[in-house]
Amino acid sequence: MNEPIFHYYGNKAGVEGADQVKQVIDDATRGSEYYKRQQEKRQQVLQKVNKMQMELDNYKKNELKMKETKEFIQNKVKEFQINTDRIWAHFDMDMFYVACELLDKPELKDKPVAVGQSIISTANYVARKYGVRSAMPGFVAKKLCPDLIFIPCHFEKYRSVSNIFMTILKKYDENLESMGLDEANLDLTEYINNSQEDPAILCENIRKDIFLATQLTASCGVGPNKMIAKLASEINKPNGLHIVEQTPLAVLNFLEKLPIRKIPGIGNITEQILSGLNFNICKDVRDRADELYVIFTPKTFEYIFYSCWGVSRNYHVEFEDQHSISCQRTFSSISTQREFEDKIDYIAEILAEEMQSEEKVGNHLTLIIKTSKFEIRSKSLQLNQYTNQSKQIAIYGKQLLKIMQLDEPIRLLGLKMSSLANEKQIQKQSISTYFKRQIDKSSGQENLVPSIKGSKSHQISDENDSINKIQLPQQDQSKPDILSDDEASSISNQILSGVNSKSHQSQQQQQQYQQKQQAQPKSFRCPICNKEIDCKGNNTVLNKHIDRCITQQNVIVEQSDESNRNYSGSKNKVPSKIESKAQKSLNFFKK
DNA sequence: GGGTCCCAACGCC
DNA sequence: TTCCAGGCGTTGGGACCC
Numbered sequence: 001m002n003e004p005i006f007h008y009y010g011n012k013a014g015v016e017g018a019d020q021v022k023q024v025i026d027d028a029t030r031g032s033e034y035y036k037r038q039q040e041k042r043q044q045v046l047q048k049v050n051k052m053q054m055e056l057d058n059y060k061k062n063e064l065k066m067k068e069t070k071e072f073i074q075n076k077v078k079e080f081q082i083n084t085d086r087i088w089a090h091f092d093m094d095m096f097y098v099a100c101e102l103l104d105k106p107e108l109k110d111k112p113v114a115v116g117q118s119i120i121s122t123a124n125y126v127a128r129k130y131g132v133r134s135a136m137p138g139f140v141a142k143k144l145c146p147d148l149i150f151i152p153c154h155f156e157k158y159r160s161v162s163n164i165f166m167t168i169l170k171k172y173d174e175n176l177e178s179m180g181l182d183e184a185n186l187d188l189t190e191y192i193n194n195s196q197e198d199p200a201i202l203c204e205n206i207r208k209d210i211f212l213a214t215q216l217t218a219s220c221g222v223g224p225n226k227m228i229a230k231l232a233s234e235i236n237k238p239n240g241l242h243i244v245e246q247t248p249l250a251v252l253n254f255l256e257k258l259p260i261r262k263i264p265g266i267g268n269i270t271e272q273i274l275s276g277l278n279f280n281i282c283k284d285v286r287d288r289a290d291e292l293y294v295i296f297t298p299k300t301f302e303y304i305f306y307s308c309w310g311v312s313r314n315y316h317v318e319f320e321d322q323h324s325i326s327c328q329r330t331f332s333s334i335s336t337q338r339e340f341e342d343k344i345d346y347i348a349e350i351l352a353e354e355m356q357s358e359e360k361v362g363n364h365l366t367l368i369i370k371t372s373k374f375e376i377r378s379k380s381l382q383l384n385q386y387t388n389q390s391k392q393i394a395i396y397g398k399q400l401l402k403i404m405q406l407d408e409p410i411r412l413l414g415l416k417m418s419s420l421a422n423e424k425q426i427q428k429q430s431i432s433t434y435f436k437r438q439i440d441k442s443s444g445q446e447n448l449v450p451s452i453k454g455s456k457s458h459q460i461s462d463e464n465d466s467i468n469k470i471q472l473p474q475q476d477q478s479k480p481d482i483l484s485d486d487e488a489s490s491i492s493n494q495i496l497s498g499v500n501s502k503s504h505q506s507q508q509q510q511q512q513y514q515q516k517q518q519a520q521p522k523s524f525r526c527p528i529c530n531k532e533i534d535c536k537g538n539n540t541v542l543n544k545h546i547d548r549c550i551t552q553q554n555v556i557v558e559q560s561d562e563s564n565r566n567y568s569g570s571k572n573k574v575p576s577k578i579e580s581k582a583q584k585s586l587n588f589f590k591k
Numbered sequence: 592g593g594g595t596c597c598c599a600a601c602g603c604c
Numbered sequence: 605t606t607c608c609a610g611g612c613g614t615t616g617g618g619a620c621c622c
Contacts, residue, residue, distance in 0.1 A: 034608055119609045134604080137608040180604045267602045297616065326611060374608085378598060414610085
């Protein structure tokens with residue numbers, strides 16, 4: 001029962017004496033809620049392993065199926081090729097955050113230093129010898145290394161050093177893919193084909209350039225694809241270079257005895273599952289791929305299988321837009337409704353600010369909480385309009401809170417907005433919609449079909465909830481599709497009061513529409529400049545005004561787009577936050 | 592039975 | 605002294621709909 005639950009892996013460069021470290025960590029954390037939660041998770045993993053083992057046992061009893069599966073795998077092995085046409089390099093700055101800090105505090109060079117406070121971001125190699133590592137809580141790190149010196153994060157500093165690092169690398173591959181501030185993958189094929197330089201000499205020179213420019217060291221790995229290059233960069237860390245020759249045999253030899261845990265994408269849990277089934281090194285997967293095929297889903301199987309054979313992506317993928325923006329905060333446990341709502345207001349404020357600064361709007365909101373027992377829950381809501389306004393986000397967030405029926409203390413609350421769109425584009429579309437409707441009106445035809453997102457219903461996943469699948473009333477099509485506070489408030493009240501039957505709803509829509517028709521004003525407020533226009537019932541006057549406004553607005557939008565383009569062009573030297581975030585994705589290594 | 596949505600789980604830095 | 609983060613991504617199972 002007292003089996004250590006903290007799955008410590010000493011595979012980070014510089015960590016030694018894993019057993020002692022494991023014991024200290026375990027002693028420091030035993031009895032905490034976190035510890036209990038980890039124990040539960042460990043049990044779940046063990047159950048999963050048992051279930052998989054039973055599946056495997058059944059599979060092995062069925063000789064025919066076993067024969068078929070083995071043949072299938074053999075054919076699969078014959079089908080693929082380890083492509084060694086391209087030359088990739090992975091550069092990784094050594095202990096990046098700490099290294100940046102030590103530039104300003106060279107007197108700490110030989111002392112154990114960590115960046116971060118409650119959680120360690122990075123530790124130097126002196127601290128790593130004590131077992132201190134990234135993502136470790138500060139108090140545990142202090143137990144392991146009482147003399148540990150903590151330095152708070154200074155991201156501006158890291159970003160500026162990172163810019164220099166990336167600028168140097170972009171000379172060799174301007175499309176380089178960065179994963180965070182301190183790592184980048186380069187496809188050196190073209191550069192080497194043109195220059196005929198030896199990859200080892202080239203990469204050593206690049207490392208020297210990085211050191212000259214930043215006074216910091218970087219490690220590098222070279223191989224025929226991104227995954228191999230990344231794995232190779234770990235071999236001679238810190239301040240080293242490792243090259244995997246461009247032949248299939250070299251790749252296979254390099255991977256043969258490599259622990260599966262090293263494969264990017266295989267984390268703590270997957271490692272536990274695999275090791276529970278006696279898959280420990282890549283060779284195990286190659287030798288018993290049929291077993292892996294039986295117990296894992298096709299996608300997971302393919303990923304692990306191909307990775308262990310050294311097959312991974314060896315070309316750049318197109319940049320994808322950011323999918324979500326979120327904000328979450330941890331705090332001392334809170335338990336009252338009032339406190340929950342205050343937190344939502346606070347988080348919504350930060351989220352809205354972030355969205356506005358990135359000129360994004362979104363229409364899918366998720367509330368995430370972590371209970372004081374470290375259990376994570378989430379609920380989401382499909383909005384029928386885009387928003388990036390804090391008050392609206394908070395209103396929807398509070399609805400999600402009600403749906404969640406929280407009845408225990410929480411230690412974290414977060415809001416995530418997804419289904420993102422560009423704020424200006426949405427405004428532009430709204431204007432076009434408005435303009436189209438004016439034309440339809442003047443021709444006597446009312447267009448009731450929502451042109452942007454009107455057909456989508458609110459959906460709330462909890463099927464037992466009475467407010468499920470509510471079709472919210474369509475908004476007045478003559479307004480931009482970004483909700484006002486009053487509208488959001490009205491919608492939220494309808495959610496709560498259960499105005500959700502379709503017939504009721506369509507009646508209500510009809511009534512609203514009739515009311516609007518009856519109340520058709522002789523003057524009109526322009527949706528673009530917001531001025532009151534006395535059109536005296538004459539659409540031509542109104543249309544002319546709007547036409548002028550739209551032209552002006554479009555010029556502004558176009559100018560802004562243009563300036564954005566120019567910015568993104570010139571910022572090649574500075575990887576944007578979005579770029580680095582998107583490129584961090586696990587998909588990075590996949591085909 | 593396929594498509595879609597929700598959400599928990601997992602992984603990365 | 606501090607008592608396990610934050611922000612992003614993907615995958616897969618379950619439920620529901622057509």
